[in-house]
Amino acid sequence: QKEVEQNSGPLSVPEGAIASLNCTYSDRVSQSFFWYRQYSGKSPELIMSIYSNGDKEDGRFTAQLNKASQYVSLLIRDSQPSDSATYLCAVFILTGGGNKLTFGTGTQLKVEL
Amino acid sequence: DTGVSQDPRHKITKRGQNVTFRCDPISEHNRLYWYRQTLGQGPEFLTYFQNEAQLEKSRLLSDRFSAERPKGSFSTLEIQRTEQGDSAMYLCASSLVSNPTTGGWYFGPGTRLTVT
Numbered sequence: 001q002k003e004v005e006q007n008s009g010p011l012s013v014p015e016g017a018i019a020s021l022n023c024t025y026s027d028r029v030s031q032s033f034f035w036y037r038q039y040s041g042k043s044p045e046l047i048m049s050i051y052s053n054g055d056k057e058d059g060r061f062t063a064q065l066n067k068a069s070q071y072v073s074l075l076i077r078d079s080q081p082s083d084s085a086t087y088l089c090a091v092f093i094l095t096g097g098g099n100k101l102t103f104g105t106g107t108q109l110k111v112e113l
Numbered sequence: 114d115t116g117v118s119q120d121p122r123h124k125i126t127k128r129g130q131n132v133t134f135r136c137d138p139i140s141e142h143n144r145l146y147w148y149r150q151t152l153g154q155g156p157e158f159l160t161y162f163q164n165e166a167q168l169e170k171s172r173l174l175s176d177r178f179s180a181e182r183p184k185g186s187f188s189t190l191e192i193q194r195t196e197q198g199d200s201a202m203y204l205c206a207s208s209l210v211s212n213p214t215t216g217g218w219y220f221g222p223g224t225r226l227t228v229t
């Protein structure tokens with residue numbers, strides 16, 4: 001089982017709709033969770049972070065975390081064509097030998113006009 | 114502009130040649146990370162430094178790979194006897210502290226390596 005799992009997509013949504021991206025993780029000691037956006041050929045850009053169970057909102061983005069279910073999601077409201085990108089879920093575990101971010105494979109989002 | 118720079122941005126090399134990449138982190142950041150990303154995959158951890166000490170290496174980092182961070186400033190990643198499977202984007206990130214909950218991780222623009 002991969003440490004961080006995402007559907008590769010593509011996920012297609014019409015402009016103005018809500019895009020829902022999902023991620024599951026396997027390590028129960030995972031402490032922090034991040035969503036990165038990556039445009040083709042570019043490096044990842046941090047858009048959201050969440051550490052506690054529940055929802056965290058930032059503009060059009062809402063991150064949701066459920067540690068009991070080992071599930072984290074990202075909602076993008078009022079999706080725009082400029083949101084078309086790959087969204088990477090990343091998990092941070094603070095242990096003696098694991099001070100690194102572990103990434104999923106990413107979900108490709110396409111926002112259609 | 115995140116402040117982390119990488120050089121070169123693109124490198125095309127023939128199989129069997131050696132290549133070296135450079136990463137300059139944000140100046141006050143004491144932690145530096147190398148990741149590799151292949152097409153359709155997420156970034157995979159390679160190694161990280163705290164100051165000049167290399168504290169962890171992934172098993173992905175074969176003996177053909179070596180990384181250094183002299184004086185705790187810039188870092189270099191060298192690949193010897195390149196293979197076609199080394200073709201990837203090599204990403205560098207830096208942070209002031211280890212835990213991204215208290216300090217951000219900033220990625221550089223990456224070096225895209227193509228081995229022909």
